[in-house]
Amino acid sequence: MDYDYLARIKASITLYTRKKTSNILDGEFGSIYRGRSFDFDDLREYVYGDSVRDIDWKSSSKTGRVLIRRYIADKKHNILFVGDAGAKFKGDTDKGEAKTAIALNVLGTISYLVNDHGDDYALLTSTDKGYDFSFFKSGKQHLERLLMRYEKCLAEEESKPLNKTLDYIAENLRRKMIIFIITDMEGIASLDENLLKRLTVRNDVMLINVEDAYLTGDSLYDLEAKSYEKRFLLRDKKLHERELADRNARKNAAKNMYKKYCISSVDISREEDVVDKIVELFERHRNENVG
Numbered sequence: 624m625d626y627d628y629l630a631r632i633k634a635s636i637t638l639y640t641r642k643k644t645s646n647i648l649d650g651e652f653g654s655i656y657r658g659r660s661f662d663f664d665d666l667r668e669y670v671y672g673d674s675v676r677d678i679d680w681k682s683s684s685k686t687g688r689v690l691i692r693r694y695i696a697d698k699k700h701n702i703l704f705v706g707d708a709g710a711k712f713k714g715d716t717d718k719g720e721a722k723t724a725i726a727l728n729v730l731g732t733i734s735y736l737v738n739d740h741g742d743d744y745a746l747l748t749s750t751d752k753g754y755d756f757s758f759f760k761s762g763k764q765h766l767e768r769l770l771m772r773y774e775k776c777l778a779e780e781e782s783k784p785l786n787k788t789l790d791y792i793a794e795n796l797r798r799k800m801i802i803f804i805i806t807d808m809e810g811i812a813s814l815d816e817n818l819l820k821r822l823t824v825r826n827d828v829m830l831i832n833v834e835d836a837y838l839t840g841d842s843l844y845d846l847e848a849k850s851y852e853k854r855f856l857l858r859d860k861k862l863h864e865r866e867l868a869d870r871n872a873r874k875n876a877a878k879n880m881y882k883k884y885c886i887s888s889v890d891i892s893r894e895e896d897v898v899d900k901i902v903e904l905f906e907r908h909r910n911e912n913v914g
Contacts, residue, residue: 666690700801701759702737702744703826704730705789706773707806709782716834718892723777725833726805728897730773733803734766736901746772749788751781785810786818793821804830808870811877816884823884829904830881830888837870839863878914887913 666682669689682690712722730746737744743759746769755772757765776782785806792802802822804810811832822828839862874890881888887908889900907913 666692700737700740700742701798702733702742703759703792703796703800703802704733704744704746704769704773705785705792705802705804705806706730706746706748706776707782707785707788707804707810708748708750708773708776708779710780711807711809711835712777712833715836716892717836718834719836720893722807722833722835723774725891725894725897726777727770727774728894729805729831729833729891729901731766731770732897732901734769738762738766744769747788747792748773748776749783750776750779751783754783754788754791784813786813786815789814789818789822793818797825799825801827801829804828805833806830807833808835808873812873814877814880816880819880819884819886823886827908828884828886829908830886831900831904832888832890834890834892837863837866839866882914885911885913 666679667690669678669691677691679690679692706726712726714722716722716725734744738761741761743761744765745757745759747754747756749755755776757769757772785804789804811830819828839859878888887904889904889907891897891900
């Protein structure tokens, strides 16, 4: 593991400002916590979107600041990362960046925030050899091990289809979780309403789409044929317009399906956008701006 990688993640979050990232995991998640725990834990300052019923008026009057009561159940979550993989992740995004690097950055960034929040988290990946499922734990060493496991999985040529992995989760994992799915357009295409319905009965689900390169881009390498596509096809404007329309149609269909099951999603094409997009994802999900 390149320890400078974790330092860069920490630095990018710090540069974004702790104010915008410090509370994005606080609060209730719909499918996980219905009602409220009576186990009071501590106080924090009010932020936009908090429930007025949680204001501690006595403490607020003493300090001159509006303070919110936090409860154990509102703070602790079980987080499951589902990392898609396979040969398709050896390609680039539409911005020419490596999909593998962005997938690892997404896992590292969310893991860092989750670990900082004190939650337990695990990673589930799959190859042709079977599923690789870690324990739910927290801590820096656990974070590093998960990144190494996902990096190893991304180096493999074969991976089970995403829908098979999610079906395994729906059938076998009974604890209530927040599930982060890291995938791409091929993975999204494998999802159906029945699977998402089963997955969201007890879990909150958020999806990160690592954007694929366009088939009609400036330069395209075919991973299966192991050769570059002919330039006269890549530069055809009509083909590019049709590809763009088809991709947008598939995205809109997927987002309409997400809305039915309160799944929030974001698209990421560049590493420098990862922190912004992750914060956007959390804020959208907390404010029920799904799809």
